[in-house]
Amino acid sequence: MTSRAERRSGPLAYLILLPALVTMLYPLWLMFRLSVSGGEGGPLAHYAAVWREGLFGRYLVNSAVVALAVVLGNVLFAALAGHALARGRFRGRGLLLGAVLTTLMVPRQMLMIPLYLTVAKLGWVDTYAALIVPFLADGFNVFLMRQAFLGVPVELEDQARVDGAADLRIFYTVSLPLVKPALAVMTINTFLSSWNSFLYPLVLTTSDEMRTLPVGLALISQGEHSVDWGHLMAGSALAALPVIGVFLVFQRQIVRGIMAGAGR
């Protein structure tokens, strides 16, 4: 429905929205501009230098390996656990769900010190295990998957059971294909938060070789040498481009993920 008043307010809206858009996009544009200018040897000189010198390639690989492992692990663990919480009939189910939801209320930063100590006790500090394993179980993802599986008609699963299929087979061939939208939301959310994660990788790694992109960038910017903004912005662009790409392709899933958080 479009009222006449709404159509009339168009020009006025542009008067506010266009400057707002410029304000929102200028800093990101500045990053790209600084990353391609001022260097000798063409527009990609900073990128080439960043790749050659220092450990940027390594940071990029670390971030990619960690994000990939965390996403795969979350999809597998949360889908299995979510299905059990939606369909399993066992004592303590409500209690378990309550515990999962309660831990969601506790701010992540609160667990920084004890998590570090647990990882240290396992001898994992400065390893991929430290960056991956603690983040394979996310309470919110489990909750999201439980809600999705509750929406799958029970009759479909029961029919398969009558036909003699085992629980794991029913899960894999009947239920899982029906919750693809929720899987997509979870995959994208988990990728974004893993790729951008900062505090935990900062605390859980000690050597330069194990830093992820955000941590590496932050520490370079605080180094003793004077900051080379071209290099820093090229590195920043490398960190920003994948998520901007994911955003442009999967906008709808990202928004749905935000709404899943709001509806809880």
Place this chain on the structure above:
Amino acid sequence: MKARSAFAFLTPFLAVFTLFSLLPLALSILLSFLDWSPLNPEQAGWVGFGHYARALHEPRFWGALRNTFFFVAGTIPLTTTLALGLALLVRLPLKLRTLFRAGFFVPSVVSMVVISLIWKHLYAPFGGMNALLGWLGIPPQRWLLDPELALPAVMAMDVWASVGYYMVLYLAGLETIPAELYEAASLDGAGFWARLRHITWPALKPMTLFILVVNTMRSFQIFVEVFVMTGGGPMHATETVVLYLYDAAFHQFRMGYASAVAYLLFAILAVFSLLELKWLRSEQRTLA
């Protein structure tokens, strides 16, 4: 589904969840009552509420708390208002509305480290902010190097970076308001502001509350921005509680003390969330 299969399905999640969520949670409470340092792990002494009392007598803790409150009180009303305003505007039937929505939201997906680095450049003596001031005929400022301006400068960036996220939430809230309400109000001759005040705002109350709670939780834990842009300086002017507890835990190795600080912050957060919930309930009662 059989109980045995359910347990098998749950095992991988439960193992990680117990070891890295439940156990640390229990451990951190214990830790806040101990005098313990990883440099000297064999000697742990029970100090009761000693760390808590110590924190409350520490001027640097109070300074960090004051900065954090200033940050929360300064950014949240502004972010919320701007988010609502933008949501109302990008709902209008405009040709470019998809572009506006995407453009306002995009900073929300970019790493806070990257955003902080870009803004550090903007605030540099040679950077874009001083160029802008130059155009307006205002003398250049020292921004992040000025104890008075550093925190507001970080706050301005935070509003910029987070407003799009809350705009998306408000957009979803606006979708749920039935169009008939507006039609009826228009027939009654209600103008833009009257409709905003009597229909839109009351209907958005649950979403506003959700936004306030989420943003309060997030803002009380501000860390990356100050870590990257100022390191808490100049002269602790931008040191937040989480930056302070990070420093205590990982530079001074006072793990027990830092855990106590974390619990003090958690207590404040819990109180604020409860107050916000209560405020919403009373608002709903007056409306009913």
